[in-house]
Amino acid sequence: MPMKIGEKQFFDRIEDALQDDFMRHAMASAQDRLRGKKLAATEGDKTIGDWEEWRSAGEEIRRHTLENLDFYLDQLSENFAERGGHVYFAETAEDANRYIQDVARKKNAKHVTKSKSMVTEEIGLNEALEEIGCHVHETDLAEYILQLDDKDRPSHIVVPSLHKNKEQIRDTFKTKVGYMGTEEPRELTAFARSQLRDVFMEADIGITGCNFAIAESGSLSLATNEGNLNMVTTFPKTQITVMGMERLVPTWEEMDVLINLLSRSAVGQKITTYVTNLTPGVEEDCVDAPKEFHLVILDAGRSRALGTEFQSALHCIRCAACVNVCPVYRHIGGHAYGSIYQGPIGAVLSPILGGYEEYGELPFASSLCAACTEACPVKIPLHEQLIRHRENYVKEKGRVKASEKAAMKAFGIGASTPSLFQIAVKGAPIFMKPFIQDGSISKIPGPMKPWTEIRKFPSPGKDNFRTWFKEHQKGRQ
Amino acid sequence: MKVSLFVTCLGEIFYQDVAKDVVEVLERLGCEIDLPAGQICCGQPAFNSGYRKDAKKAAKQMITSFEDSEYIVSPSGSCAAMLKEYPGLFEEDKEWQERAQAIADKTYEFTQFIVSVLGVEDVGAVYPEQATYHSSCHMLRLLKETEAPFKLLKNVKGLELLPLKNSYDCCGFGGTFAVKMGPISEQMVDEKVRHVQESSAAVLIGSDNGCLMNIGGRLDRREIPIKVKHIAQILNTRA
Numbered sequence: 001m002p003m004k005i006g007e008k009q010f011f012d013r014i015e016d017a018l019q020d021d022f023m024r025h026a027m028a029s030a031q032d033r034l035r036g037k038k039l040a041a042t043e044g045d046k047t048i049g050d051w052e053e054w055r056s057a058g059e060e061i062r063r064h065t066l067e068n069l070d071f072y073l074d075q076l077s078e079n080f081a082e083r084g085g086h087v088y089f090a091e092t093a094e095d096a097n098r099y100i101q102d103v104a105r106k107k108n109a110k111h112v113t114k115s116k117s118m119v120t121e122e123i124g125l126n127e128a129l130e131e132i133g134c135h136v137h138e139t140d141l142a143e144y145i146l147q148l149d150d151k152d153r154p155s156h157i158v159v160p161s162l163h164k165n166k167e168q169i170r171d172t173f174k175t176k177v178g179y180m181g182t183e184e185p186r187e188l189t190a191f192a193r194s195q196l197r198d199v200f201m202e203a204d205i206g207i208t209g210c211n212f213a214i215a216e217s218g219s220l221s222l223a224t225n226e227g228n229l230n231m232v233t234t235f236p237k238t239q240i241t242v243m244g245m246e247r248l249v250p251t252w253e254e255m256d257v258l259i260n261l262l263s264r265s266a267v268g269q270k271i272t273t274y275v276t277n278l279t280p281g282v283e284e285d286c287v288d289a290p291k292e293f294h295l296v297i298l299d300a301g302r303s304r305a306l307g308t309e310f311q312s313a314l315h316c317i318r319c320a321a322c323v324n325v326c327p328v329y330r331h332i333g334g335h336a337y338g339s340i341y342q343g344p345i346g347a348v349l350s351p352i353l354g355g356y357e358e359y360g361e362l363p364f365a366s367s368l369c370a371a372c373t374e375a376c377p378v379k380i381p382l383h384e385q386l387i388r389h390r391e392n393y394v395k396e397k398g399r400v401k402a403s404e405k406a407a408m409k410a411f412g413i414g415a416s417t418p419s420l421f422q423i424a425v426k427g428a429p430i431f432m433k434p435f436i437q438d439g440s441i442s443k444i445p446g447p448m449k450p451w452t453e454i455r456k457f458p459s460p461g462k463d464n465f466r467t468w469f470k471e472h473q474k475g476r477q
Numbered sequence: 478m479k480v481s482l483f484v485t486c487l488g489e490i491f492y493q494d495v496a497k498d499v500v501e502v503l504e505r506l507g508c509e510i511d512l513p514a515g516q517i518c519c520g521q522p523a524f525n526s527g528y529r530k531d532a533k534k535a536a537k538q539m540i541t542s543f544e545d546s547e548y549i550v551s552p553s554g555s556c557a558a559m560l561k562e563y564p565g566l567f568e569e570d571k572e573w574q575e576r577a578q579a580i581a582d583k584t585y586e587f588t589q590f591i592v593s594v595l596g597v598e599d600v601g602a603v604y605p606e607q608a609t610y611h612s613s614c615h616m617l618r619l620l621k622e623t624e625a626p627f628k629l630l631k632n633v634k635g636l637e638l639l640p641l642k643n644s645y646d647c648c649g650f651g652g653t654f655a656v657k658m659g660p661i662s663e664q665m666v667d668e669k670v671r672h673v674q675e676s677s678a679a680v681l682i683g684s685d686n687g688c689l690m691n692i693g694g695r696l697d698r699r700e701i702p703i704k705v706k707h708i709a710q711i712l713n714t715r716a
Contacts (some may be wrong), residue, residue, distance in 0.1 A: 011660075018660055028668075032643070076592075109635050304648040327647045331664040364656055367651025367665070368525055369614035390527030412531030415518045416538040421486075428490050440697055450659035455694030456667070465484060468497060469512050 001123025037268025062315035079218025085280030097128035116140035117209025155334025208241035252456035322372035344372035481546035513543030554616025605635030
């Protein structure tokens with residue numbers, strides 16, 4: 001499955017990540033940097049008024065759009081088609097790939113250029129096109145680096161090559177494309193730029209993802225910083241855009257709000273360097289626009305969330321603000337999630353799209369600190385959805401150990417039977433006595449073992465608080 | 478003012494001293510405290526682990542126990558936040574939902590209660606130490622209480638409060654997370670410990686016994702001589 005990264009089991013992936021000091025350092029410093037930039041461009045930017053109002057507006061727009069998704073998708077596809085574009089609704093990743101393969105075959109396409117797109121990573125489009133003999137060229141710098149490096153996978157939805165440093169990039173360029181320069185970022189970028197020039201010129205098809213589709217005019221809006229997208233969407237005669245079925249807004253007015261939320265939350269910019277808006281249908285003699293424009297609207301599991309407690313996960317605008325504040329992502333990085341969607345939104349979205357068998361452990365990889373919920377510019381209650389996933393997961397047969405279920409059942413009984421609880425309170429100092437050394441506990445067997453492997457455990461207090469309280473009350477009278 | 482103390486299960490089993498300090502501080506501020514006998518645990522261990530049904534049992538017990546209370550005060554932001562989750566637990570049961578809402582509406586975390594209900598910012602405490610403060614996630618983000626502990630600590634005589642780097646990052650406790658995801662939790666608590674050390678504070682103060690048990694347990698294990706105190710212990714220290 002293309003959304004999936006690697007074959008290893010969840011805990012092995014975590015172990016790998018925790019061994020990778022460089023990656024962890026890179027994640028932590030990137031988080032601190034991105035968080036600072038985001039704060040300055042959101043709560044910190046008083047020229048835009050109250051950021052909370054922006055968030056509420058964003059939430060309202062997304063909710064309204066998703067509640068009326070069929071209407072707006074209909075409007076979008078009608079307007080897109082009316083202007084001469086071709087719309088294809090893909091129920092599955094395979095359907096999307098097949099359609100795009102067909103277009104490529106018809107166009108006899110040899111070279112395809114792409115701008116950064118997570119949804120095409122999700123469906124494994126590159127592999128599908130390579131299967132039919134196309135050369136696929138990633139042109140976003142980060143994606144270009146990853147593709148060169150034996151098709152490494154993204155570790156962050158906005159900054160896909162966050163896990164690589166400049167020395168590693170220099171070495172990749174050296175081995176793969178004969179680079180002779182230093183690890184100086186400017187030099188590396190200039191080299192990639194010169195490599196990509198020819199690629200842009202000879203491309204038969206340009207493929208993009210989509211930040212927002214605008215239903216009222218049948219347009220697509222894309223936010224980028226490198227300018228590569230503009231090359232991808234002007235040179236080739238054919239353009240294909242792939243969008244998740246939820247990535248649309250009713251009108252340009254809502255797009256204005258969301259593009260602000262996206263740029264500010266994702267990269268701390270008031271607006272990205274380029275916001276490219278594309279609508280099919282150009283004049284006959286126009287030389288810098290595609291003659292043929294396809295829009296692939298992808299379901300691939302999204303509709304499963306509609307009408308459920310997870311519907312608001314589809315409100316996501318892929319800014320990664322939640323990823324950038326997540327203390328778990330900070331330590332394990334993106335690949336450990338085993339999905340191209342990582343961090344809190346990845347832990348919510350991946351099980352929706354890919355199921356609990358593959359991604360059911362992700363919702364548990366959170367301390368529920370709610371930093372994600374607080375950061376989300378469209379107010380998705382991410383930590384609550386993680387709990388909802390946990391509820392579904394433990395309910396499914398055979399997912400968790402019988403002993404855990406029994407323990408929780410016992411908890412339920414213990415926490416609703418005062419007499420039992422009092423036995424526990426009074427008994428705790430007695431039955432924990434064998435483990436107590438110098439006033440604390442260094443080792444407990446059983447389910448609490450992981451606790452004491454890392455930390456000491458407090459020893460139960462000797463006094464009984466309720467007894468003390470009674471005496472104390474008497475003393476005051 | 479009548480205050481019902483929700484001492485929390487951790488407080489009752491492990492941190493009786495903190496609970497006593499809470500009682501004494503509130504009494505000094507003129508509150509009349511009672512300790513509803515039926516109280517046990519807020520239910521968070523089950524709720525956060527996905528066992529909603531078992532969490533509801535705990536919630537019903539708590540709701541019944543505190544129904545007659547005027548105010549519910551708890552020395553844990555996280556447990557207080559859980560009480561505020563109760564109405565959401567009973568979405569399909571209007572009767573219980575209403576009762577849950579009544580509980581949620583009168584629940585306060587200890588420092589929050591002192592500052593916003595009692596209107597007190599100086600409790601007359603004296604604590605001549607260099608300390609730093611750990612802002613617990615649930616207090617910060619679920620209760621949205623960002624200021625009360627700082628207002629109170631600012632007025633503690635002799636206390637020098639030092640800034641804590643990345644104070645907004647979780648300490649890695651997360652209830653069952655600390656056990657289920659041990660290796661990740663370990664890295665999180667170690668980073669927190671590092672930042673506490675870098676603050677050069679002699680004392681770490683917090684408003685949640687859960688977080689303090691985690692950070693303190695790690696400090697102990699690594700034999701780092703930084704004292705860990707609940708804010709009630711500081712506020713109950715006199716010259």
